[in-house]
Amino acid sequence: MVDHPLRPSAVVGVVGGGQLARMMAQAAGPLGIDLRVLGGPSDEGAATVAPIERGDITDPGTLERFAAACDVLTFDHELVPIETVRHVEEAGHAVRPGSASLRLSDKALLREALAGRFPLPPHTVAHAASEAVAFGDEHGWPVVVKAARGGYDGRGVNVAENAQDVALFMHALDEGVPAVVEPVLDLEAELAVVVVRRPGGEMRTYPVVRTIQVDGQCHEVAYPAGVERSVEEAATRLAGEVAETIGAVGILAVECFVVDGEVLLNEIAPRPHNSGHWTIDGAVTSQFENHLRAVLDRPLGSTEPSWPAVTMLNLIPGDPPADPRDHVAAALATGAHVHVYDKTPRPGRKVGHVTATGSDPGAVRAQAIAAAASMGSITAGGSP
Amino acid sequence: MVDHPLRPSAVVGVVGGGQLARMMAQAAGPLGIDLRVLGGPSDEGAATVAPIERGDITDPGTLERFAAACDVLTFDHELVPIETVRHVEEAGHAVRPGSASLRLSDKALLREALAGRFPLPPHTVAHAASEAVAFGDEHGWPVVVKAARGGYDGRGVNVAENAQDVALFMHALDEGVPAVVEPVLDLEAELAVVVVRRPGGEMRTYPVVRTIQVDGQCHEVAYPAGVERSVEEAATRLAGEVAETIGAVGILAVECFVVDGEVLLNEIAPRPHNSGHWTIDGAVTSQFENHLRAVLDRPLGSTEPSWPAVTMLNLIPGDPPADPRDHVAAALATGAHVHVYDKTPRPGRKVGHVTATGSDPGAVRAQAIAAAASMGSITAGGSP
Numbered sequence: 001m002v003d004h005p006l007r008p009s010a011v012v013g014v015v016g017g018g019q020l021a022r023m024m025a026q027a028a029g030p031l032g033i034d035l036r037v038l039g040g041p042s043d044e045g046a047a048t049v050a051p052i053e054r055g056d057i058t059d060p061g062t063l064e065r066f067a068a069a070c071d072v073l074t075f076d077h078e079l080v081p082i083e084t085v086r087h088v089e090e091a092g093h094a095v096r097p098g099s100a101s102l103r104l105s106d107k108a109l110l111r112e113a114l115a116g117r118f119p120l121p122p123h124t125v126a127h128a129a130s131e132a133v134a135f136g137d138e139h140g141w142p143v144v145v146k147a148a149r150g151g152y153d154g155r156g157v158n159v160a161e162n163a164q165d166v167a168l169f170m171h172a173l174d175e176g177v178p179a180v181v182e183p184v185l186d187l188e189a190e191l192a193v194v195v196v197r198r199p200g201g202e203m204r205t206y207p208v209v210r211t212i213q214v215d216g217q218c219h220e221v222a223y224p225a226g227v228e229r230s231v232e233e234a235a236t237r238l239a240g241e242v243a244e245t246i247g248a249v250g251i252l253a254v255e256c257f258v259v260d261g262e263v264l265l266n267e268i269a270p271r272p273h274n275s276g277h278w279t280i281d282g283a284v285t286s287q288f289e290n291h292l293r294a295v296l297d298r299p300l301g302s303t304e305p306s307w308p309a310v311t312m313l314n315l316i317p318g319d320p321p322a323d324p325r326d327h328v329a330a331a332l333a334t335g336a337h338v339h340v341y342d343k344t345p346r347p348g349r350k351v352g353h354v355t356a357t358g359s360d361p362g363a364v365r366a367q368a369i370a371a372a373a374s375m376g377s378i379t380a381g382g383s384p
Numbered sequence: 385m386v387d388h389p390l391r392p393s394a395v396v397g398v399v400g401g402g403q404l405a406r407m408m409a410q411a412a413g414p415l416g417i418d419l420r421v422l423g424g425p426s427d428e429g430a431a432t433v434a435p436i437e438r439g440d441i442t443d444p445g446t447l448e449r450f451a452a453a454c455d456v457l458t459f460d461h462e463l464v465p466i467e468t469v470r471h472v473e474e475a476g477h478a479v480r481p482g483s484a485s486l487r488l489s490d491k492a493l494l495r496e497a498l499a500g501r502f503p504l505p506p507h508t509v510a511h512a513a514s515e516a517v518a519f520g521d522e523h524g525w526p527v528v529v530k531a532a533r534g535g536y537d538g539r540g541v542n543v544a545e546n547a548q549d550v551a552l553f554m555h556a557l558d559e560g561v562p563a564v565v566e567p568v569l570d571l572e573a574e575l576a577v578v579v580v581r582r583p584g585g586e587m588r589t590y591p592v593v594r595t596i597q598v599d600g601q602c603h604e605v606a607y608p609a610g611v612e613r614s615v616e617e618a619a620t621r622l623a624g625e626v627a628e629t630i631g632a633v634g635i636l637a638v639e640c641f642v643v644d645g646e647v648l649l650n651e652i653a654p655r656p657h658n659s660g661h662w663t664i665d666g667a668v669t670s671q672f673e674n675h676l677r678a679v680l681d682r683p684l685g686s687t688e689p690s691w692p693a694v695t696m697l698n699l700i701p702g703d704p705p706a707d708p709r710d711h712v713a714a715a716l717a718t719g720a721h722v723h724v725y726d727k728t729p730r731p732g733r734k735v736g737h738v739t740a741t742g743s744d745p746g747a748v749r750a751q752a753i754a755a756a757a758s759m760g761s762i763t764a765g766g767s768p
Binding site: 010022025026029032048280307326329333335338340 | 391392393394406409410413414415416418432433664668669677680682683684685686690691708709710712713716717719721722723724726741
């Protein structure tokens with residue numbers, strides 16, 4: 001970093017400097033990959049482990065200059081405007097995933113692109129409050145109103161009891177951003193399937209996991225998912241077909257609802273995803289290493305789990321926020337693996353995760369909870 | 385690295401900037417540890433993954449200034465003079481391992497300190513050629529003449545057929561460095577046991593591995609070791625007792641000979657060691673993470689293997705030297721894990737390693753050999 005006398009085996013540029021870029025950087029070293037980051041002014045996470053350039057990630061010229069120094073450009077988030085991504089592609093730089101699949105992290109565009117081909121929840125895309133109200137009147141109240149893009153960790157997702165709520169939520173949307181409106185579903189489970197795919201189509205799929213959300217924010221990821229085998233198979237098949245349909249390159253996380261035994265597509269993330277953090281300590285090849293391999297068009301690593309049971313808990317401070325870095329020793333004493341992100345602790349912000357592995361799902365989960373509790377995380381709350 | 389807005393959970397300073405410092409740095413990030421390196425002018429390995437300060441590592445003032453900015457000082461190698469280490473300790477800085485155990489990486493001092501308490505090969509410490517010749521005349525020729533310190537990868541170890549050879553080898557020793565003289569033993573196996581120990585005495589031991597040396601340089605490390613259970617137990621017991629006796633802190637690698645079913649102590653390395661590289665991909669906690677935990681006096685991680693069989697092969701270029709970084713994709717295609725060190729390839733120099741994991745030792749070894757072969761390493765030569 002400080003000096004770099006030798007040519008790397010490849011140069012990967014990551015747009016965005018959060019924990020995903022951080023964990024990509026940690027996976028890059030063993031493969032001789034030089035990983036560089038283009039981050040916004042306040043990005044934390046990557047800065048303590050990789051060289052970070054601060055710049056305007058929405059500016060086509062900035063992005064193109066950054067891409068020109070790299071073998072391939074990839075992403076820590078979906079905040080780069082699609083037109084900017086297209087500009088860089090058109091200038092001849094390798095961008096993976098490309099704009100065609102990146103744009104489908106927009107919940108409305110995803111539904112429009114895949115409706116009729118994949119099982120989706122009942123929904124409408126509302127550009128005006130009246131459209132959302134009509135959906136509620138038809139399918140029953142309350143309804144879920146989701147910002148098509150820009151939301152994360154539950155932000156931008158609201159439950160509307162009536163037309164007045166709808167008006168409030170629609171009014172809060174950014175200019176030009178529509179809402180996806182859906183019924184409040186009776187979920188048996190939320191599942192995630194992480195797929196990795198090379199440009200030529202070689203693809204591997206990690207095992208299905210169950211994700212546990214609280215107020216729309218992921219708290220816990222569990223392997224095995226604890227659902228019927230037929231449900232796991234349906235989710236795996238769905239994820240693979242979605243990845244092929246949209247031409248995903250790199251990691252694609254596919255999030256699903258299970259309703260009445262049926263697997264419905266909820267949303268996708270075309271990048272390493274929270275539901276795959278467990279693979280660092282719990283699978284043969286981590287999602288971060290496989291993402292790098294895929295975007296560089298190198299052979300993929302095994303996606304097999306290394307243990308019969310794995311639980312990942314996010315580290316999310318309460319109020320006042322504890323800093324997990326003050327409690328690393330206590331967390332290690334539980335036997336769990338600890339990952340801190342070097343992010344300023346704030347209430348409700350993901351600043352790390354812990355992973356427990358072993359044979360017995362109950363014991364593994366208890367260990368992860370003990371670790372999260374020792375670090376003052378709200379995710380240690382007990383049973384979901 | 386480029387900016388560091390947040391306090392780390394701890395600061396560890398590593399003296400020496402080779403691949404051990406590199407792999408410590410890779411283990412430091414998830415735990416929020418800021419790892420800094422003080423390296424010599426030509427050190428490679430760590431420089432592409434951690435901030436490296438170039439300086440004279442034998443100079444007490446330089447070392448003390450470096451130590452003052454760190455919570456604890458540890459080592460990538462044994463090249464710092466013991467007097468310099470003592471100077472830093474006496475100035476009140478935490479140095480782990482300390483000078484008392486560091487000095488025992490000197491083969492002559494080790495034998496003097498442990499003779500009578502642990503089973504050692506027959507030996508003498510020769511300060512003059514005549515002493516070595518007398519040993520050969522008594523125990524039979526040829527004899528092995530080893531530089532007590534400064535040797536590595538087989539350098540400094542020679543087989544003398546007669547008094548003339550002895551004179552030649554003794555003459556080549558650095559001023560003041562004695563030789564350890566031993567018979568040429570009929571080795572059933574060479575084993576290594578990696579132990580990790582905290583300042584207060586908490587200790588964990590990795591499983592016994594077999595090491596395969598060619599011309600004194602480690603080519604291969606295999607788990608399981610494939611020796612009798614009683615031999616494994618004797619080696620494990622020996623390693624633990626040595627660690628306690630010398631007050632080791634951090635990783636201690638204990639290398640043993642098996643002769644006539646008996647386990648003899650060969651030498652020790654008070655730091656992460658080549659015989660433990662397999663733990664990155666093959667054990668619950670890597671030796672590098674456990675070394676950091678131990679020198680920071682934090683709870684140790686499990687040393688259990690994650691797989692029934694693991695083979696590690698060093699990547700060592702032949703002549704002309706191939707650069708493993710040119711062949712990462714081919715190596716990944718074999719299914720093995722790849723670790724390159726960002727070191728300039730030279731014939732006979734360790735510039736990386738590959739690790740294969742699985743259920744069947746034969747298949748695992750074959751995969752590791754295929755990976756090493758694809759990277760042009762001489763360690764892919766086939767059966768030892």
